[in-house]
Amino acid sequence: MCDHCGCREYPPIAELSADHVEILALAEDLATATRLRTPIDAAGRDRLRSLLEVHAAKEEVGLYPLLIAQMGEHADTYSHLEEEHRDIARAIGAGCFEHHAFYALQRHIEEEEEILFSSALFWFDGDTWDDLEAVHRGLVSSPTDVG
Template identity: 35%
Template sequence: MCDHCGCREVTPIQRLMAEHERLLDMAGEIRDALRVGDSAIARGIFGDLAALLMPHVRAEERGLFAVMRERGEFIDHIDTLESEHGELAARLAATLDDEAILQICDQLRAHIYAENFGLFPAALASLGGDDWADIEEREGRTTAGTGEVGQPVG
C-alpha cells in the first residue's frame, strides 16, 4: 500500500488500510489454495474474509463515508463505493463455487484500490481534525474494542 500521502497518520484511515491489507492477504491465500486444488482451505479463509469484510464495510459507511457525504465531499464516488459494498454483500450471501470466490477476490481488490488511492487521499485533503474524531465516534469502535489491527471487529 502507499505511504506517500500521509493517510496512515490518521487513525481511522490507518485502521481501514490495515484491514484492507489483511483482506488482500486473505484473497491471495484463497487464490493460492485454489491454485493447488485445496477448495476446503480456500473456503475456510473465504469465511474469515467475509467475517472481517462486513464489519469493516459498516465502519467505513458509518464513519468516513457518512462524514464526507454530510460535508458534500465526493458524493458520486462514495455512492459508487457504497454500491460496490452492496454488491459484495449480496455475492457473499450467495452459494458460491470456486470461480465465483475468485471473482469476488478480484472485485474486492479493485474496490480496495479505489478506496486506498482515491477516497482516502481525497479525505485527507478535504477533512480536518474534528472530522477525524467524528469519524472515529461514528464508526462505533474504540481502540479497546478493535482487537488487533486487521482482525474482525464488530
C-alpha cells in the same frame, strides 16, 4: 498504496488500510483455492466475511457520509462502492470467489485508497477525524449491532 502521503499517520485511515491488507491476503487465498479447486480454508473464509462486514460498516457509516458532508457531494456519490461491498459478500457467501472477483476487490480498494483517503486528508478537520474514530470504536466494540 499511499505510504508516501502521510495518511497512515491518521489512526482511522491507518486502521482502514490495515483492514485492506488483511482482507486482500485472505481473499487471495480464497481465490487461489477456488481456481485450483483445492479445499477452502473455512476459518480463513469466515474471518474474511466478518472482517468485511465490520470494514464495510466503518466505511458506509463513517468514511463515505463524512466525505459527502465535508465535500458537499451528492448523497449517492459512493453508492457504487456500497453495492460492491454487497457483491463481494455475495460472491464469498456463494462460494464462487474467482480471480475476477479478487480483481474487482483490488480495484475497489485502490479507488478507496487513492481517491477517498486522499480526499479525507484534504477535507477532514479535527472534529471529522474524531467522528470517524467514534464510528470505528462503536463498530469494533459491538459488531453484532451492525445491520
